[in-house]
Amino acid sequence: MARNIRQAAVIGSGVMGASIAAHLANVGISTLLLDIIPKDVTEEEKSKGLTLDHPAVRNRLATKAIQRLKKTKPAPLFDSDYASFITPGNIEDDLAKLQDVDWVIEVVVENLAIKQQLYEKVEQVWKPGTIVTSNTSGISINAMVEGRSDAFKEHFLGTHFFNPPRYMKLLEIIPGEQTNPEIVEEMKQFGEKTLGKGVVVAKDTPNFIANRIGTFGLLVTLSEMLEKGYTVEEVDAVTGPAMGRPKSATFRTLDLVGLDTFVHVAHNVFEKVEDEQEKAVFNAPSVLKNMVEKGWIGEKAGQGFYKKIKNEQGKQILSLQLETMEYGSQQKVSSPSLEAAKTAKGAKNKVKALLSGKDRYAELAWNITKQVLLYSAEKVGEIADTIVEMDEAMKWGFNWELGPFETWDAIGLTRSVEKMEAEGLTIPKWVKDWIADGNESFYKKENQQTFYVAEGSFTAREEKPEVIHLRSLKEQNKVITSNSGASLIDLGDGVACLEFHSPNNAIGADILLMIQQSMEEVRKNYEGLVIANQGRNFCVGANLMILLMEAQDEEWDEVDNIIRMFQNTMYTLKHFEKPVVAAPHRMALGGGVEVCMPADQVVAAAETYYGLVEVGVGLIPAGGGCKELTLRLSQSVTNREVDIQPYVNQIFENVGTAKVSTSAADAKKLGYMRPTDTFVTNPDHLIFEAKRAALRFVQDGYTPKPEEKIRVVGRDGKAVMQLGAHQMKLGGLISDHDQLIANKLAHVLAGGDVPAGTLVTEQYMLDLEREAFLSLCGEPKTQQRMQHMLTKGKALRN
Structure with a gap:
């Protein structure tokens, strides 16, 4: 069993200490961040009439460290709001608060004498049973607690995080000579399941492993x-x-x-x-x-x-x-x-x-x-x-x-x-x-x-049930059906997994066909469907090469067929009679997001960078992305008296600027994911947790999602968005082509030229998406953007 740690304290608010506190905050652990008391008052503090006795001065080092976390790149926090989980303090005034925490982590200067003095103070307020660890990168674990009680030593070990703690997978756990083996195992489980780390147990030798x-x-x-x-x-x-x-x-x-x-x-x-x-x-x-x-x-x-x-x-x-x-x-x-x-x-x-x-x-x-x-x-x-x-x-x-x-x-x-x-x-x-x-x-x-x-x-080698390897399942002949772009794999317990394996996991006709075949197979023989893969990225979007070739050849019927196939497949997936759980990881962009949106739940890796980025190649989302965002807004604001224009404006900004989340938590904040969507800190456990989510739907008695009407802002709302784009053009922030794309996006998100408050169908919104997409495909500057992305790997501003 992983130890249940709900509150922690980090002593030392330098870069590493603050970043460890940030990662504890990322997983919902309330954390006390302590440091020494400054020796001097700053000029700014003097101007406010503060003295060395004031708490704001005494806690300054920890307070400043928390403020820096919100600005540091790459971001230590999944979401800057998570900084609220961290409380600043100082070692002299707040050491007694260690009695309220489940885990104390020391991250002070790499000096044996200073660490030994600190542990002497910590033990004076230490509550028996509390875990105490050091983040040292090389000082002897046993030497640090010389002179401490046997009970303290039993609960003491090294937990060496690698920098930056949010992104680096390794956590080295280093037991001391007297560390209780049960505590080592509990902390190993906690590191893997809660903190999302790859944990190795090292010996107390210089610099560990x-x-x-x-x-x-x-x-x-x-x-x-x-x-x-x-x-x-x-x-x-x-x-x-x-x-x-x-x-x-x-x-x-x-x-x-x-x-x-x-x-x-x-x-x-x-x-x-x-x-x-x-x-x-x-x-x-x-x-x-x-x-x-x-x-x-x-x-x-x-x-x-x-x-x-x-x-x-x-x-x-x-x-x-x-x-x-x-x-x-x-x-x-x-x-x-x-x-x-x-x-x-x-x-x-x-x-x-x-x-x-x-x-x-x-x-x-x-x-x-x-x-x-x-x-x-x-x-x-x-x-x-x-x-x-x-x-x-x-x-x-x-x-x-x-x-x-x-x-x-x-x-x-x-x-x-x-x-x-x-x-x-x-x-x-x-x-x-x-x-x-x-x-x-x-x-x-x-x-x-x-x-x-x-x-x-x-x-x-120990086989962990939380770790599912799709490659291993394939070797065990668990593939149900497959084509060049994707495979359907039996995960056991009545759940099948749809795995993409096209180049870059880009969505083409082969993947769409496999989604359709997967639904047929699951309908007959399985209880639920998980959409996941273990490629470098979940999905970078639709197959841009095919779209560009068809557009350059002016094969508009073929482009129309591609988009209709995508839309119809996603619509069917959304209203499928068995539960669907999507499990994205790392980059999930454009069509990759639109594949996740129809799912009953998204169970994402915490490090999921998620966004509708089609404007970067001169297009707009047309696989149901615009429709889903407006539908979710309509569902969340049921009071017809509430003006939804500000919310539509936010969607317009996010999609129009190709905003990509910095984490799964940020994707929820941006509205790309729903409040009911969740994330997993350990990516190795992602498919296991997605499978569990699918089975929960089955156990709760799953019912398919009904068709719903969407309240739209109509022609007046479109005018508001288009005015914003026009002002950006006047300010030199966007090009003529950017404005053209923005105007078409506004038309779709507003629900076209209907009166404000009109209720429209999902299919109506999909038709608007498709028409705008097709018209943009014919624009030479859009084709230039598509070509540039394919050859250079980055967006062209033309």
């Missing part, structure tokens, strides 16, 4: 670079997606983290390990230390390994030339091995292709990879109990697509070890023994179950 391996990898990369004379851009070309790593690769990552922070993390290991060879690796090279001394510490200082400048060509990013320590233009990097990796599909094939090459970039990749793999193998049992925790820590903490042992399997365990030995490298004994026993990989799959090596034999 991810920072230990990640820092080692970055340092050996630097060493190879300096020894062999590679450039900054060459290293980043090799150590990014070609190796299954993020685009930020090595040096953009260092610039983002901050070179000062990285040197501190490396020094922490350097000081604490005893092996001289390991110590030498963690002694940061002089070039890094010199850059820190110069203040060239990365993005926060405006320069590090890269530097942004403005010149006649606009913005330019220069790279550091290490031999001269001057910045210059970046050079394009290419080679056969990099091209092979680029064209290979999937991380396993990419890294295999890169390391199979014969050029100097393949050599660099191999020299880095072999050291990271051997180091990881040496640390099994020391920094983590199993290879699973190490692999997951690197994937969740450093955004690697493959952990070290998954990488080893991908490139061939036995073959790569033979190569390492031929180069004179020492292989850890357990790895050699494992191979000698006839094993050729660290992981294997049998009977749909994954096994991994642990203590000399294959051990079954």
